[in-house]
Amino acid sequence: MIVIGALVAVCAGLVWRRDGIDGVLKILTHDLWLFGEIIPRVLAGCLLGGFIAEILPHEKVSRSLGPSSGLKGLLIGTAFGAILPGGPFTAYPVAAALLTVGADFGAAIAMVVSWTLIGYGRAVAWELPILGTEFTLWRIVISLPIPVLAGALGRFVFVRMYPKGEPS
Amino acid sequence: MNISALIIDITLWGSVLILGFMAWQRGRVVLVSSVREGSMDFINIVPRIALGVIGSGYIAAVIPAEVITGWLGPDSGWFGVLTAVIAGAATPGGPVVGFSIGAVALKVGGGPPQVIAYVVAWALFAFQRMILWEIPFMPARFVWFRAAVSLPFPFMAAALAMVIGKP
Numbered sequence: 001m002i003v004i005g006a007l008v009a010v011c012a013g014l015v016w017r018r019d020g021i022d023g024v025l026k027i028l029t030h031d032l033w034l035f036g037e038i039i040p041r042v043l044a045g046c047l048l049g050g051f052i053a054e055i056l057p058h059e060k061v062s063r064s065l066g067p068s069s070g071l072k073g074l075l076i077g078t079a080f081g082a083i084l085p086g087g088p089f090t091a092y093p094v095a096a097a098l099l100t101v102g103a104d105f106g107a108a109i110a111m112v113v114s115w116t117l118i119g120y121g122r123a124v125a126w127e128l129p130i131l132g133t134e135f136t137l138w139r140i141v142i143s144l145p146i147p148v149l150a151g152a153l154g155r156f157v158f159v160r161m162y163p164k165g166e167p168s
Numbered sequence: 169m170n171i172s173a174l175i176i177d178i179t180l181w182g183s184v185l186i187l188g189f190m191a192w193q194r195g196r197v198v199l200v201s202s203v204r205e206g207s208m209d210f211i212n213i214v215p216r217i218a219l220g221v222i223g224s225g226y227i228a229a230v231i232p233a234e235v236i237t238g239w240l241g242p243d244s245g246w247f248g249v250l251t252a253v254i255a256g257a258a259t260p261g262g263p264v265v266g267f268s269i270g271a272v273a274l275k276v277g278g279g280p281p282q283v284i285a286y287v288v289a290w291a292l293f294a295f296q297r298m299i300l301w302e303i304p305f306m307p308a309r310f311v312w313f314r315a316a317v318s319l320p321f322p323f324m325a326a327a328l329a330m331v332i333g334k335p
Contacts, residue, residue, distance in 0.1 A: 004299055007223070008226055011227045015226055027229055035221045044180045045180075048184055050205040051191050055187060055194065085176070085180065086183075090180060096305050099307070112314060117288065135280075139287055142284060146325065150314075157316075
């Protein structure tokens with residue numbers, strides 16, 4: 001967070017030197033507006049994460065998405081990421097909630113990567129109209145194996161980096 | 169407010185209501201504690217989101233889009249793929265920017281495998297999404313881990329695109 005803060009300060013300084021105080025203020029008002037728009041959705045995402053953490057039985061989650069869930073766990077994570085509604089304000093809180101109720105890094109990676117690469121929301125809303133149907137379908141077909149492979153690689157590396165489980 | 173934002177909000181709050189109802193069925197205690205948990209997360213995250221939203225605007229203003237289209241130029245081969253991956257990670261802004269740059273690159277003669285690598289890398293590593301969303305919500309160790317194991321995949325997607333060819 002400190003690094004990001006410093007980076008932001010440097011960039012704001014560059015904008016100020018280039019565009020003067022007006023440029024700085026223009027971006028600030030635009031971003032404050034955006035912030036106001038995003039905040040209710042962030043609240044919804046956090047509530048979703050909270051409910052999921054309470055409702056889903058930990059035992060069942062760690063069986064179907066935990067470290068020993070095998071290929072099936074990665075496939076469930078991938079499917080979950082692909083059908084999850086909403087945007088980043090749901091995907092990340094839900095992934096974090098799954099981690100706390102017993103999913104392992106592999107399944108959570110499969111979910112997050114699947115959401116960014118094959119989630120229908122972004123593809124339908126933005127990619128289809130801008131890049132066209134043919135390119136989008138071609139891109140999605142090529143991307144299909146990636147979430148499972150990334151999750152599997154994540155698991156493979158994780159057990160070698162932390163043989164005794166995640167350090168706290 | 170446009171239609172797609174409205175649909176997103178309806179499905180989002182609809183899911184909140186459905187899950188809230190399910191929690192309430194398990195008993196008041198479950199409902200109260202999950203709402204408290206979610207609200208605490210929200211309070212903790214707001215300052216980071218504020219920094220992310222306001223900060224990424226300045227970072228994006230410093231990186232002009234033309235620079236990125238230039239990187240993606242019509243050069244092909246693996247060097248083109250590598251620049252495409254770096255360009256994808258460095259692209260500021262939301263989905264419109266990323267996909268539009270991909271479309272421009274296709275139009276000016278960028279090779280389809282390079283554009284695939286660009287779109288995939290942008291989906292996996294776009295710095296603005298990582299700063300604004302992934303780092304505030306997920307444990308830091310998870311984010312770095314996820315990014316590290318995702319590294320090979322834009323290259324794999326480009327390789328697949330070269331092998332399969334465009335239909």
